[in-house]
Amino acid sequence: MTDPVMQARALERHYNVGGGLFGKTRVLRAVGGVDFDLTPGKTLAVVGESGCGKSTLARMVAMIEEPTEGTLSLDGKPVLPEDWADLRKSVQIVFQDPYGSLNPRQRIGAILEEPLIINRKEMSKEDRQAKGRDMLRLVGLRPEHYDRYPHMFSGGQRQRIAIARALMLDPKVVVLDEPVSALDLSIQSSILNLLRELQERLHLAYLFISHDLSVVRHVADDLIVMYLGRAVEKGPKADVFANPMHPYTKALLSATPRTTPNAAKERIKLIGELPSPMAIPDGCPFAPRCWKVQPDCRATVPALSGGAHSAACFYPEGEAASE
Amino acid sequence: MSLLRIRNLSVDFATASGAFRAVDAVDQDVDTGEILAIVGESGSGKSVSMLALMGLLPWTATITADEMSFDGKDLLRMDTRAKRRIIGNDLAMIFQEPMSSLNPCFTVGWQIKESLRYHLGLDRRARHARAIELFEQVGIPDPEKRLAAFPHQMSGGMNQRVMIAMAIACKPKLLIADEPTTALDVTIQAQILDLLASLRDETGMGLVLITHDMGVVAETAERVSVQYAGQKVEEQPVVDLFATPHHPYTAALLDALPERATDKFLPTIPGVVPGQFDRPKGCLFSPRCKFADAKCKATPPPPLGADLGFARCFYPVNSDERIAS
Amino acid sequence: MTDTTSNEGQGAPVDGPERPGQLREFWFYFRENRGAVIGLWIFAVFAFLALFGPWIAPHDPTAQARDFTLLPPAWQEGGSWTYVLGTDPLGRDMLSRLIVGARYSFFVGVVVVTVAASGGIIIGLLTGFAPKWVDSIIMRVMDIILAFPSLLLALVLVAILGPSLTNAMIAIAIVLQPHYVRLTRASVMSELQKDYVTSARVAGAGLGRLMFVTVLPNCLAPIIVQAALSFSTAILDAAALGFLGMGAQPPTPEWGTMLAEAREFILRAWWVVTFPGLAILVTVLAINLMGDGLRDALDPKLKRS
Numbered sequence: 024m025t026d027p028v029m030q031a032r033a034l035e036r037h038y039n040v041g042g043g044l045f046g047k048t049r050v051l052r053a054v055g056g057v058d059f060d061l062t063p064g065k066t067l068a069v070v071g072e073s074g075c076g077k078s079t080l081a082r083m084v085a086m087i088e089e090p091t092e093g094t095l096s097l098d099g100k101p102v103l104p105e106d107w108a109d110l111r112k113s114v115q116i117v118f119q120d121p122y123g124s125l126n127p128r129q130r131i132g133a134i135l136e137e138p139l140i141i142n143r144k145e146m147s148k149e150d151r152q153a154k155g156r157d158m159l160r161l162v163g164l165r166p167e168h169y170d171r172y173p174h175m176f177s178g179g180q181r182q183r184i185a186i187a188r189a190l191m192l193d194p195k196v197v198v199l200d201e202p203v204s205a206l207d208l209s210i211q212s213s214i215l216n217l218l219r220e221l222q223e224r225l226h227l228a229y230l231f232i233s234h235d236l237s238v239v240r241h242v243a244d245d246l247i248v249m250y251l252g253r254a255v256e257k258g259p260k261a262d263v264f265a266n267p268m269h270p271y272t273k274a275l276l277s278a279t280p281r282t283t284p285n286a287a288k289e290r291i292k293l294i295g296e297l298p299s300p301m302a303i304p305d306g307c308p309f310a311p312r313c314w315k316v317q318p319d320c321r322a323t324v325p326a327l328s329g330g331a332h333s334a335a336c337f338y339p340e341g342e343a344a345s346e
Numbered sequence: 347m348s349l350l351r352i353r354n355l356s357v358d359f360a361t362a363s364g365a366f367r368a369v370d371a372v373d374q375d376v377d378t379g380e381i382l383a384i385v386g387e388s389g390s391g392k393s394v395s396m397l398a399l400m401g402l403l404p405w406t407a408t409i410t411a412d413e414m415s416f417d418g419k420d421l422l423r424m425d426t427r428a429k430r431r432i433i434g435n436d437l438a439m440i441f442q443e444p445m446s447s448l449n450p451c452f453t454v455g456w457q458i459k460e461s462l463r464y465h466l467g468l469d470r471r472a473r474h475a476r477a478i479e480l481f482e483q484v485g486i487p488d489p490e491k492r493l494a495a496f497p498h499q500m501s502g503g504m505n506q507r508v509m510i511a512m513a514i515a516c517k518p519k520l521l522i523a524d525e526p527t528t529a530l531d532v533t534i535q536a537q538i539l540d541l542l543a544s545l546r547d548e549t550g551m552g553l554v555l556i557t558h559d560m561g562v563v564a565e566t567a568e569r570v571s572v573q574y575a576g577q578k579v580e581e582q583p584v585v586d587l588f589a590t591p592h593h594p595y596t597a598a599l600l601d602a603l604p605e606r607a608t609d610k611f612l613p614t615i616p617g618v619v620p621g622q623f624d625r626p627k628g629c630l631f632s633p634r635c636k637f638a639d640a641k642c643k644a645t646p647p648p649p650l651g652a653d654l655g656f657a658r659c660f661y662p663v664n665s666d667e668r669i670a671s
Numbered sequence: 672m673t674d675t676t677s678n679e680g681q682g683a684p685v686d687g688p689e690r691p692g693q694l695r696e697f698w699f700y701f702r703e704n705r706g707a708v709i710g711l712w713i714f715a716v717f718a719f720l721a722l723f724g725p726w727i728a729p730h731d732p733t734a735q736a737r738d739f740t741l742l743p744p745a746w747q748e749g750g751s752w753t754y755v756l757g758t759d760p761l762g763r764d765m766l767s768r769l770i771v772g773a774r775y776s777f778f779v780g781v782v783v784v785t786v787a788a789s790g791g792i793i794i795g796l797l798t799g800f801a802p803k804w805v806d807s808i809i810m811r812v813m814d815i816i817l818a819f820p821s822l823l824l825a826l827v828l829v830a831i832l833g834p835s836l837t838n839a840m841i842a843i844a845i846v847l848q849p850h851y852v853r854l855t856r857a858s859v860m861s862e863l864q865k866d867y868v869t870s871a872r873v874a875g876a877g878l879g880r881l882m883f884v885t886v887l888p889n890c891l892a893p894i895i896v897q898a899a900l901s902f903s904t905a906i907l908d909a910a911a912l913g914f915l916g917m918g919a920q921p922p923t924p925e926w927g928t929m930l931a932e933a934r935e936f937i938l939r940a941w942w943v944v945t946f947p948g949l950a951i952l953v954t955v956l957a958i959n960l961m962g963d964g965l966r967d968a969l970d971p972k973l974k975r976s
Contacts, residue, residue, distance in 0.1 A: 072531035085873055111875050124866035128888035138874035177618045178388075188870070207387035207619070208558065212602035212612035219610060234531065237561065241604035241612070278536040280561025282603055284584045292540070293533045296501050363699070 027060035028098060028195045028228050029084070029114070034058070035092035036079050040301065051300055053079040055252040056093065058327075061196055061228040068231040068243035068260070070275070074300050076252040077232045081200045084230055085116040097196075112142055115189035119201035121181035125173040131184055132169040135159065138191045158187040162217060179210035183217065190221065198230045203238060215242060236279040240264055248272045251300060251308040253324075258332030268334035271309045307336070349520055349552050350376040350399075353413035357391070357398050360406045366622040368394045368407075370576040373649075376520060381546060381553045383567030383584070385560065389619045391576040392556050396522050400439055401429060417519055435465055438513035442525040444505035448497040454508045455493025458515065465516045480511040485541060503534035507541070514545060520552040521545075527562065539566050560603060564588055572596050575620050575630040582655040590664040592650070592657040595631045597664070629658065637661050700968035707964020713957035720770050721777035728767035729755075732924045736762040741940045757942045759933060765942060768924035769950050775925040776906045776954065779840055783905035784898050786844035791851020792894065796882050798852065799859030810856070813849035821846045822911055829917040836919040839912045846908070847901050854897050858890035892969040899962035903955040910951050926951050 036054040054076040061067055069077045082088045083095065086107045095102040097110055118124040125134055135155040139146055146154075156166045162183040173181055182202065189197055199218065203211040215238070222229060233239050239246065239260075246263045248256040248271065256269040267273040274291045295312050298304060304311055306321040313320065315338055327333045357369040369391040376382050386392040398409045399421070414421045416437060421429060441447045449457060458480065459473040468476060474493075481489030484507045497505055506526060513521055523542060527535035543566060546553045555567060563570055564584060571581040572593065580593040591597040600606065601613040617634040620626055624633075628645050632638040642660055649656040654665055701707055720727065736754075740762040743750045750757060756765035794813075798806045816824070828842035862868060863886065871885045912918035913927025921932055926947040933943035 072533065087869055087873060108875055111873060116870070116873050118866040118870065120866060124870050126867040126871070126885060126889070137871065137876070141875045141877075141880070179618065185870075188874075192874075208560065208599055209387060209602055209615040210618070212604065213614040213616075215604065216611045216614060236532070237603070237605040241607050274533060278532045280532075280535075280539075280559065280565045282560045282564045282588060282600070282605055284564045284588050290536060292537065296503055296534065297531070363696075 025063050027062050029061040030096045031057060031059050031084070031093065032096075033093035034080070034083060034090050034095060036076070036083055036088060037091040049301060052252050052303065053300065054083070055303075057247070057249070057254050059247060059254075059257075061230055063195065063226045063228050064222060065244045066222070066229040066231050066242055067245045067247065068233060068239040069247045069249060070233055070236060070239050071249035072234060072275075072297060074251070074297055075249040076300075077234075077249055078200060080249075081116065081198045081230065081232045084196070085114055085198045086111055087116075112192040113194050114196045114198065115192065115194040116198040116200060117182070117185050117189050117202050120205050121178050121185055122205075124185050125181055125188075127173055130170055130172055131159070131176075134173070134184065135169075135188055135191055138188065142192055154191065155187075158190060159184075161190070161221070162187045163213075177210075178206055179214060182206060182210075182214055186214075186217065186221070190225070193225075194227070196228045196230065198232070200232045201234070202231075204233065204235060211238075218242070236276060237281075248275065251298065251303050253308060253335065254327060255309065255336070256334040257327060262332040266332075266340075268329070268332065268339035269309075269336045270313050270315060270340060272334070273340055348375040349378045349417055350374070350554075351413060351415045352395070352399070352411060355395055355398065355409070355411040355414065357394050357403065358408045358410075360408070361622065363622065365408075367625075368576055369398065372573070372576075372578045374571060374578070376552045376554055378519065378552050379546065379550045381543065381555060381566060381568045383555045383557060383563045383570045384573060385557055385563050385570060386573035387558060387619055389575065389621070390573040392558075392573045393524050394576075395573075396439070396524065396554060396556060400433055400437065400522070402439075434461070435516045436519045437522070438516070438518040438520070439522040439524065440506070440509045440513050440526050442528050444502055444509050444529070445497060447509055448505055450497050453494050453496055454500070454505075455495075458493075458508065458512050461512050462515055476515070477511075480515055481508075483514070483545070484508075484511045485537075486511070501534075502530050503538065506530065506538055510538075510541065510545070514549065514551075517549060518551055520554065522554045522556070524556045525558070526555070528557070528559070535562070542566070560600070561605075572599075575625075577630055577658060578649075578656070579631065579659070580655045580657045587655070592655040592662040592664055593631075593659050594635045594637050594661075594663055596657075598635075629660070631659075637663070697968045701964045704960075704964040704967050706960040707967070710957040710960030710962075710964065713953060714961055717773055717954055717957070718777060720773040722774070724771045724774050728764075728770045729753075730764040730767040732763060732768045732771040733922050734763065736764075738762070741936065741943070743940070744942050756946055757940070759929070759943050760936055760940075763922075763924075765946055768929060769926070769946055772924040772926045772929065772947070772950070773954075775836065775919060775923065776909065776951075779836070779843075779909040780902040780905045780958075782840050783844045783847065783909075784902050786841070787847040787901065787905075788851050788894065788898050790844070791848045792855050792887070794848075795852045795855025796859060796887065798856045799863065799886075800878065800882060806856075809852070813852050816846070816849045819846075822908060825908060825912060826915065826917060829912060834917045834920065836909070836913075836923065836925065839909055839918040840905075842912075843905050843908045847904065850897060850901065851894065854893055855890055858893055859886055862886050862889050896962055896966040896969060899958060899965050903958035903962070906958075907951065907955055 034054060034057045035052065038051040038053055039048045040051045057080060059067055069080060071077050079088065083090050086102065089104050097113055102110055132152065132155055135158060136151045139151045139154065156169060159166060159168060164180060164183055173184070176184065202218065203214050206214060219242070221227060231239070231242055243260040246258060246260050247254050248269065250271050256263060256267065256272045263272065267276055274293050277291045293312050298311060306323055307325050310316045310320040317338065320337060325335045325337050327335045352372065352374040355369055355372045356367065359366045359368055372395050374395070384392045397403050398407070399414065403409065411422060416432065419432070448454065455477060458477045462468050462473045462476055477493060478489045481492060486492050486504060486507050526542070527538050530538060539562065542553060557563060567584045569581065570584050570587045572579050572595070574595050580591065580596050587596065588600065591600055598615045602615060604612060615634050620630060620633070626632055626643065629638065629642045629647050632642040635642065647658050647660045649658050650662060654662045736758060739754060739758050741760055742754050742758040744757045745752045745755045754764050756769070758764055759768070794809060798809045825842040825846050828845060829838050832838035832841065868881065868885055871881055876885060909918055910927030913925050914931045916931060919925035919928045921928060929947040930944055936943050
């Protein structure tokens with residue numbers, strides 16, 4: 024087993040919300056204490072519904088936002104905001120919307136070369152161009168696309184360009200924030216293949232953020248399920264999908280539509296909606312929607328427990344099955 | 347006699363660089379009480395055909411059809427006023443973004459009562475009672491209090507329930523749901539889809555579900571129409587479609603689902619959906635199809651029979667012929 | 672593995688009929704607005720006159736033909752084809768003065784728009800990127816400038832600086848500047864939300880690069896429209912200041928100044944006021960029409976397909 028390239032411990036991010044001139048500012052805990060390791064050549068997927076803090080997590084890892092609490096370390100060295108400029112080369116991000124993530128006024132060549140111009144000042148213009156063209160080929164586009172503008176490309180091709188740009192600085196970690204959810208099904212599969220191929224070739228560590236369990240099931244090695252800023256379940260993909268321990272994971276799995284019509288299946292219906300992240304209930308955040316809630320769930324927050332495959336629940340599912 | 351009958355519907359848009367055909371010779375039937383799913387990728391014209399039916403397209407669109415009838419009435423030769431009486435009453439539609447479909451300046455109660463007043467002419471008290479009844483029907487807890495809420499005070503799922511309540515207020519015979527759950531989380535999506543199916547069971551209305559999500563189709567629909575680049579390429583009952591797709595596009599699309607993956611790498615469909623400038627002469631899928639030959643590239647295939655899912659293809663997959671050869 | 676690579680290869684590129692270029696698309700939308708095209712042609716004529724006026728004008732605009740004062744236009748009784756649009760009270764040729772006057776108006780428009788826009792864009796960019804308190808201070812100052820009636824403020828400024836065409840231009844530029852600040856700030860704010868800006872940040876782009884390379888080119892469309900519209904405002908304001916005696920000084924053939932000089936002859940010689948007035952009207956109208964067309968073509972929110 025290779026050593027992790029990036030480690031996060033008790034990562035938290037709070038926002039001060041509202042108030043205005045006279046109002047009271049309140050604290051929104053977007054992410055409340057998440058641990059994980061990213062290993063070269065492996066994909067860690069973070070799944071959850073909107074508002075669960077998965078995108079905030081991605082932005083902290085990509086050094087766009089500073090963690091309020093907790094530590095992030097890269098190759099064993101702590102990631103501090105004053106070192107961001109140097110460390111950025113190693114962590115890059117690909118966004119969800121390929122229409123918003125490329126500057127519409129820059130040619131593809133300029134988009135690809137920009138990270139080099141900023142970070143590798145000693146590199147000659149010819150070397151930069153050569154590298155850009157190589158990268159374009161690597162993501163399955165043609166060198167003559169180098170001088171075109173983003174609006175001449177389809178969504179899938181733009182996402183390839185965004186991936187190429189993220190790889191220009193030879194990063195070790197790539198954060199993929201819902202990289203395929205804005206794409207059509209027929210394009211999605213080729214982007215997923217490309218990501219896997221690049222991972223194998225360049226030995227990249229992926230942090231894959233998604234809300235789509237069927238995509239995650241295909242790409243992930245390990246999985247974190249988040250709910251209202253907390254990791255509620257964590258473990259190797261196969262274990263989590265086979266034996267979900269947290270009731271929320273189980274509900275999420277059963278709510279995800281499968282493409283087998285008329286398959287007999289017991290769907291767990293969650294009552295109610297996601298509480299506002301401004302007012303996270305005391306105790307287990309999932310307690311108000313849980314069907315097996317007990318009084319102690321409402322009083323204390325359960326911690327993640329149980330080895331490689333762990334869940335933050337006092338009464339986890341399928342204890343016996345997971346042995 | 348089907349509830350909705352569309353024959354040879356085409357929609358063209360005038361754009362900066364000439365006409366763009368968004369819907370191309372689509373036939374579609376919907377029966378009372380059935381759930382039809384129209385599935386397709388972006389640019390497949392799946393929403394446009396239904397917006398054309400509702401008369402909701404901008405002025406740049408030119409709509410042509412041989413037949414467009416609803417509940418035995420001919421929509422093509424109907425004057426605007428008569429049409430307006432049907433649309434919103436017997437024919438209702440809900441959209442993808444519940445937040446932007448509701449007016450943020452008014453309470454949801456005011457908005458639903460306003461539509462009750464306009465369409466049914468109920469008095470004040472009857473409107474209030476009916477609004478509460480509708481909110482209960484779509485599973486909004488504490489309806490009395492929710493009537494006074496503004497759209498931004500409620501979640502996306504709740505707003506979509508309000509939209510559904512408004513749509514079914516006049517007991518429509520057909521409800522068109524355009525990507526009703528795309529903006530929602532999966533747990534909420536499951537609730538909304540269940541609600542739509544149970545409303546269909548209660549009221550016996552027809553339901554057209556426009557979506558790009560194969561999972562939603564498989565779990566909700568009874569009959570599925572697959573659209574590609576403006577054409578309907580295949581139509582089958584849901585179980586048959588997922589088991590034996592006939593059009594190569596449908597087959598390739600189902601293979602590309604990550605859920606059905608058997609290998610590390612997924613099967614892909616090369617190329618992109620043809621746009622305005624690279625529309626093929628023959629079969630629209632021919633540039634991306636692995637079975638395509640010279641004939642496919644030269645002549646557009648007509649739809650086949652019902653036993654082959656009306657597939658627009660010369661060489662349908664999963665047919666007896668192919669198995670024999 | 673190799674299989675997928677080749678698949679990617681043929682999957683990606685779309686070639687074939689090219690999508691129309693941005694310029695062609697722009698022209699399509701612009702052309703649709705007939706008024707804008709007419710405006711563009713008039714503006715072209717105006718610009719041509721401004722550039723080559725002195726070589727086209729039949730007479731020297733300041734030469735005084737003492738024998739032919741207040742000569743009516745050629746088609747009226749007593750008119751002469753030597754002075755097609757007649758002469759003014761000092762016997763100067765109206766047509767020549769109007770043709771040469773175009774360059775002053777054009778000059779005013781260009782200078783005012785350049786000064787106001789460049790200043791406004793820089794302040795707008797700064798406020799868009801600056802911390803909230805800096806933003807608040809600058810914007811309140813802009814609000815104060817906007818709270819004055821623009822011509823009045825320009826008058827006050829000219830009164831302080833002393834009446835001349837240059838000072839009038841400075842005054843008008845200051846008055847017009849807040850519009851650019853607001854517009855730029857608003858576009859910057861909305862562009863900052865977009866992922867490509869974050870992506871430039873992740874690539875390590877510094878503040879200067881973010882402002883001028885990443886964000887500014889994407890904010891230009893509304894600014895160009897505003898520039899076209901304020902071009903006409905500048906001409907109008909300069910003419911007004913000239914008319915009030917606070918702009919260009921006689922004998923400069925500036926249109927507003929010409930109007931002011933001819934004021935007392937309105938009843939006797941209609942042409943001395945009508946032609947400069949018409950020149951201002953037609954130019955301003957043409958530029959405004961062109962500005963509307965620019966907005967239709969550049970503002971994606973108004974695009975109809």
